[in-house]
Amino acid sequence: MTDLALSSSLLFASTHPDPAFPRFHPRPAQGWINDPNGVSYINGRYHVFFQYNPHSARHTQIQWGHVSSPDLVRWEEHPVALVPQAGGPDSAGCWTGVVTSDDGVPTAAYSGVQDHGGHSQVVIARGSSDLVSWEQNGHVAASMPEDPLVTAVRDPFIFRFNGARYAMQGAGLADGRAALLLYSVSDMENWEYQGIWLTTADPVAAVHTPAEIWECPQLVQVSSGEWVMMFSLWLSGDDHEHANGVGHLIGSLSADPETGLPVFSPVSGGKSDLGRDFYAPQIMQLSYGSADTEPAALLWGWANEGPGRDGRRGRTQEEIDDAGWSGVLTHPRVLSVVDGTLVVAPASEVEAYRGASVVAGAAGSVAVPGFAEVLVRGAGSGSVDLVLGSGDEAQVVYSATLAAGEELRIFIDASLVEVYRSGAVATTLRAYPAPGESWTLALPEGATADVWELALPTQ
Incomplete structure (x- = not known):
């Protein structure tokens, strides 16, 4: 593979006809995308799959798209990886799941839906060594539990604990609780159901991760003794609005003294992103730690299009259809726990x-390009405001106060804004510049900003 090929999915973005199309977040030029799937590091490359409809900018006919990178910077777009199989357990969509190495064989485990009725099964597919070609034979590794209390199941996630492989799925229960289901996975093709593992009846979960269904459950170790469990908080009638967003629990994982099965004990939690345009993240466990290293994990999330939230101007469905594309994945993000906080x-x-460099150490009102990275250092009082446009049409897209010593890193990629606050979670937002509109950063007295244009690396 050549360097040019590795950058191809970003190179075409610079000539995309829609000025709102991101240039520095890889995705196909057309079609709908949502949940990141199968994020993995196999055979020296990072792979990110995603829910994908190549035929329109609407959430139907879901397949798996695929990009990969050797370095998280230069990305190559690959052919569609998984497609619904007529008459198979995924005939109504290849939905969210993971990719893992099973005795050296890249293996996808995903939610297959047959009839749009909400009942999914875990379907297995095997991939080539480069993860570009996939064999789908419709093998089902886990069906809906027979327990009548379990009314909805989706989104398998695989993790390891004490040398063994386990999986979990998000679920909804007949009594209105959200839940996790636990499986032992000694054989990837035959998952052993262990029962309901955790629910929103847990007092810590009830406060921090309220939902009717826990979608896209994730569980990773981010420090020697701390595990992060993350959920997308589904409510009936969400329709991609996701008012409860994404939440997480921080706790410990221990072995049940009788069964040896993992037991998760949450002690704290919170929101995993403070923006209304963020949902369905997937986390990749890079390492589980050793005597010399801390465990590490990377997260990708989905930033959707929408009618505008929190006073921001959005896009109508007609405008989205005309543009021919919908959805962006965030930058890869590193997770850590500091003093009990994500x-x-x-x-x-x-x-x-x-x-x-556009400007260094600027104060007051600062002009910001439409593709930019901004570093703000705070001091004094007052808010940092990121403003799109001017006059009566101006929108305050992001506003925050900073204490002395705090920093903000802001990335603007056309219509995608990601804000990273030191010592906290991120904020993901969408905003659509109208023709002639530009960005301005308004700084309080004592705060300064460095601004850089974004550019593709030359090699």
């Missing part, structure tokens, strides 16, 4: 997109 930061690799 901290989310951009992966250091994205600094490769930092181009020419």
Whole structure:
């Protein structure tokens, strides 16, 4: 593969006819995308799959799209990986799931839906060593539990604990609780159901992760003794609005003294992103730690299009249809836990997109390009406001106060804004510049900003 090929999915973005199309977040030029799937690091490459409808900018006929990278900077777009099989357990869609190495064989485990009725099964597919070609034979590794209390199941996630492989799925129960189902996975093709593992009846979960269904459940270790469990908080009638957003629990994982099965004990939690345009993240466990290293994890999330939220101007469905594309994946994000709090930061690799300096140490009102990275250092009082447009049409897209010593890193990629606050979680937002509109950063007295244009790396 050549360097040019590795950058191809970003190179075409610079000539995309829609000025709102992101240039520094890889995705196909057309079609709908949502949940990141199968994020993995196999055979020296990062792979990110995603829910994908190549035929329109609407959430139907869901397949798996695929991009990969050797370095989280140069991305290559691959052919569609998984497609619904006529008459198979995924005939109504290949939905959210994961990719893992099963004795050296790349293997996808995903929610297959046969009839749009909400009942999914875990379907297995096997991939080539480069994860570009996939064999789908319709094998079902886990069906809906026979327990009548379990009314909805989706989104398998695989994790390891004490040398063994386990999986969980998000679920909804007949009594209105959201739940997790636990499986032992000694054989990828035959998952052993262990029962309901955790529900919103847990007092910590009830406060921090309220939902009717826990979608896209994730479980990763981010420090020696702390595990992060993350959920997308589904409510009936959401229709991609997702008012409860994404939440997480922080706790410990221990072995049940009788069964040896993992037991998750949450002690705290919170929102995993403070923006209304963020949902369905997937986390990849890079390492489980050793005597010399801390465990590490990377997260990707989905930023959807929409009618505008929190006073921001959005796009109508007609405008989305005319544009021919919908949905963006965030930058890869590094997770850590500091003093019992989840901290989310951009992966250091994205600094490769930092181009020419626009201004350094600026104060007051600062003009910001439409493709930019901004570093704000705070002091004094007052708010930092990121404003799109001017006059009566101006929108305050993001506003925050900063204490002395705090920093904000802001990435603007056409219509996608990601804000990373030191010591906290991120904020993901969508905003659509009208023709002639530009960005301005309004700083309080004592705060300064460095601004860079974003640029593709030359090699």
